Amino acid sequence: MNSKLHTKETIPEISVILPVYNEAPNIEIQIAGLLEALRPMGRRFEIIVVDDGSTDGSQEILKTLQPRTPELRVVIFRRNFGQSAAMTAGFDYSKGDIVVSMDGDLQNDPKDIPGLISRLEEGYDIVSGWRRDRKDPFISRRLPSILANRLIGYMTGVRLHDYGCSLKAYRRDVAKNLLLYGDLHRFIPVLADLYGAKITEMVVTHHPRKYGKSKYGIGRTYRVILDLMLMLFFQKFATRPLQFFGLNGGLIFSAGFLIELYLTWVKLWQGKDIGNRPLLLLGMLLIISGIVLGGIGLVAELVVRTYYESSGKHIYTVREVLE
Secondary structure: OHHHHHHHHHOOOEEEEEEEOOOHHHHHHHHHHHHHHHHHHOOOEEEEEEEOOOOOOHHHHHHHHHHHOOOEEEEEOOOOOOHHHHHHHHHHHOOOOEEEEOOOOOOEOHHHHHHHHHHHOOOOOEEEEEOOOOOOOHHHHHHHHHHHHHHHHHHHOOOOOOOOOOOEEEEHHHHHOOOOOOOHHHHHHHHHHHHOOOEEEEEOOEOOOOOOOOOOOHHHHHHHHHHHHHHHHHHHHOOOHHHHHHHHHHHHHHHHHHHHHHHHHHHHHHOOOOOOOHHHHHHHHHHHHHHHHHHHHHHHHHHHHHHHHHHOOOOOOOOOOOO
């Protein structure tokens, strides 16, 4: 019984997730800053550093730090899998009821963590950081971010000032149910909204990068647009794909059918030759495309049903049950 009580007492209340990739000059400073910010809170915590296949000596530094830092846990990937995978691993290994994510480049300030947690405990499921005074180059970083934030907010209805800020606080059940693939870590608020989370944001400090180079640039804009299209599909048709593919397929098929019907009237009633008309080929293409889209919708419907039934997942989420 004593051993069980002791185990329960040592379970952390707060888990801080820190994905790093080639951040050797920053790691020790970041860990020290986290310890300085978290220890005075008087709450049990853990720091989970996920090394995303670094090649600059980051792993060796972490292996040196871990034995002399009891709150530190280190997860080392075999190769570089990307930030979404690193954050997912951090969520999977976390034990705290409150989970905090942040970048490992020293631009996020650990001193903001107590404030994020306090705001979370006001009744929110996610508190997202807002880098209102962002210390990044305007053309290559801030301008694309401003445009992306406005576009994502307008298209998804989840309106935040700063989607790209990694400094966030989550409730455990929300963090554990975020499925991040590809580069979807940028869309965590949208994914959380699909889960039914209550989201707010808080102004946080942002520091200029001192060491190392940023892993992001303006070249990621196209990937963000593709991910946004995926998010829009998730929001509206994730559990009913046939309505998306079937509706669009039906419209395309109908347009093609009307074109062919018109050409049939031209041929039979006006006696004109239609064999060389591009419109004939367009009508045939639309009809075939409509049938294909309808077939894709049926297959997608089967895949969705198989996914939910075989995995035991539900198409709903429950906040609480009162009995």
